[in-house]
Amino acid sequence: MRSHLLNDATAESYRRSVTEGVERVANKLATTRGPFTGVTPAELAPVIDAVDLDRPLGDASAALDELEDVYLRDAVYFHHPRYLGHLNCPVVIPAVLGEAILSAVNSSLDTWDQSAGGTLIERKLIDWTAGRIGLGPLADGVFTSGGTQSNLQALLLAREEAGTRDLSKLRIFSSECSHFSVQKSATLLGLGADAVVSVPVDRNKRMQSVVLAAELETCRAEGLVPMAIVATAGTTDFGSIDPLPEIAALAEEYGAWMHVDAAYGCGLLASRKRRHLLDGIERADSVTVDYHKSFFQPVSSSAVLVRDGATLRHATYHADYLNPRRTVAEAIPNQVDKSLQTTRRFDALKLWMTLRVMGADGIGELFDEVCDLAREGFALLAADPRYDVVVEPQLSTLVYRYIPENVTSPAEIDRANLYARKALFASGEAVVAGTKVDGRQYLKFTLLNPETTTADIAAVLDLIAGHAEQYLGENLVHA
Ligand SMILES: *Cc1c(COP(=O)(O)O)cnc(C)c1O
Secondary structure (H helix, E strand, O other), X not given: OHHHOOOHHHHHHXXXXXXXXXXXXXHHHHHOOOOOOOOOHHHHHHHHHOOOOOOOOOOHHHHHHHHHHHHHOOOOOOOOXXXXXXXXXXXXXHHHHHHHHHHHHOOOOOOHHHOOHHHHHHXXXXXXXHHHHOOOOOOEEEEEOOHHHHHHHHHXXXXXXXXXXXXXXXXXXXXXXXXXXXXXXXXXXXXXXXXXXXXXXXXXXXXXXXXXXXXXXXXXXXXXXXXXXXXXXXXXXXXXXXXXXXXXXXXXXXXXXXXXXXXXXXXXXXXXXXXHHHOOHHHOOEEEEEHHXXXXXXXXXXXXXXXXXXXHHHHXXXXXXXXXXXXXXXXXXXXXXXXXXXOOOOOHHHHHHHHHHOHHHHHXXXXXXXXXXXXXXXXXXXXXXXXXXXXXXXXOEEEEEEOOOXXXXXXXXXXXHHHHHHXXXXXXXXXXXXXXXXXXEEEEEEOOOOOOOHHHHHXXXXXXXXXHHHHHHHHHHHO
């Protein structure tokens, strides 16, 4: 069994094994015809059930053969130009290279004595990101597992900085389109059920700062504490960016922590054409960025940044075995002092390789391409009488619904759209997402693949219309 350990004696086997895995994936990428096969859980579950985990195959080739059946054949492929579903990006090769290296070396970024250079590389990327945001000389931060964790940590710091131990008094303000991790964080942080005040959005799905101001005033009048305002820079559904300068001014006025959730919109930090859309983000107390969304990085790659690095002390605990107090005096850089995690992947290496090979402009260009594509897609949808499109995109999502001729029942239109989404998924020809707008069923394209063309969008819209019409036709027959 020692032959499976990665070390000096097995370097050749490592090379062969990983190369074989890379070959399989490369073949897959070259031959996939659609983003999905349409396999159902009922079809796939028995295949996986049939695997006896207590009877190993012994060698990597056999396990890879089996993997074809249990995973690779039916995976959902984000690199395919007709994957238009969730906020998943195709990944860039330098980052995948980084991924292969980081798991083989297996550094753990909690302490210097488990990572050495890895810690300094992560710190440099944090500084780079904070610099792009404009957070100033005291800024700091740490890589996290994702936007959910980044938001949780940011709100933890905000809670600790709020200066009251009476958690029932704390309020968080975020738009009705903010990510559900805001609510989840509030619960995890022990705040009351009413802690999150949902601020309505305008017709462009951006937080109404006038209403925010009124809510803050009410909060103050009731003797409650405005703990944090969460501005979303790129809402998950619409890509809309809340009015950051107005929110920053209100945060200052009311002494609230300003958190910017830029999990999606962070790609703008690398854009030369659209960076201005984030103007005001430099006034934030904390920022969430998901490189695994708009920097074309493999999952996971995310960070939380703060204006004042000293606030990260709220996540600092010392363990004699790991990061004893003396290491602080000795100025040993232990990232665990800033993190909610202990053992932690060297995800930063992926972004490092990306910036060293492509540069930030390279990433920004890719993100600009998908934002341009969204504008073209919007024009297509707006001109298409079969569709109603919700809002002109600031980033790269399009929310729309099929509206049949001669059908007036809103519930029937909802069902036709939902059916079309499911039928499309089952066909494997394309993957689109769905969401609700004012209680009605809508469909969504999240465009993160620069290889997707307007022709792809047009073709998928035809497919959706076909499925919806088929549903309505069948339903008329049954009626
Ligand atoms: C995706 C997303 C999150 C959550 O990020 P994960 O990486 O999925 O945990 C938070 N906020 C916004 C606005 C998002 O789009």
